[in-house]
Amino acid sequence: MAVRIGETWRNDGPEDTCFGCGHQNEQGLKVVFRRVAADAVEARYEAAPHWCGAPDIVHGGIQAALLDEVLGAAAHCGFDEEPDGSVNLVTVDFQLHYRRPCRAGVPLLLRGELLRVEGRDVFVEGAIRDAEGETLTTAEARWRRLRS
């Protein structure tokens, strides 16, 4: 991938249909990423009302999808040296902690950080915060690199 620090990107090629980040998926979340450090990716997001569970509160599964996106992008930070398209990573274990209500219709900041790569395992963590910097939901995950 080797996105430069400070660079913003969106996946909007013809095959980018991923529910989370594919800008060709009209019914998806269409997350836009920004690499903010060698080991961290962020995304700003404002959730539409149809992503809610309880009224005004973003559904826990949608929060999981948003976090899975930035954690996955952060996981790819561990493979800057590899050729584009050669790194296939999948989520293996994913823990979420819902601490405060995550509201729709307000600016949210999603952040994912790469912790370490151990063989084929990639450990990441992240959070959803509100505009005041309050932590709403945190997550940790283990991703795994598929054999190519």
Added chain:
Amino acid sequence: MAVRIGETWRNDGPEDTCFGCGHQNEQGLKVVFRRVAADAVEARYEAAPHWCGAPDIVHGGIQAALLDEVLGAAAHCGFDEEPDGSVNLVTVDFQLHYRRPCRAGVPLLLRGELLRVEGRDVFVEGAIRDAEGETLTTAEARWRRLRS
């Protein structure tokens, strides 16, 4: 709630807009539940292509949303004796383990089971299985009853 064992239900009242189970949410998952035991709820589901991450594979966040729905329904099994509408439960901690690819366009069986209620905490677990009974994704969660 006090849904009888063997009973199928869908949340299709005018205020049922939840992304996961609200049949008034045109852009939601529209899960339909069946209580299969005193402590267990199941749902059959076939995911549309737009819920995928990688092609044909249901996005990890959508799998989380599906599991959150059946785990939440199972959590409510602990409160059969309470009046309808008096029990408000929210997800607090949620762990997912993605074991095998969960495919779109094929029948999936979602299952949630109530483990125990401890004060305001409700412990549940569940899984997504395919038509052959193969376990694709498992989950455990702690829900919490809100003070009314």
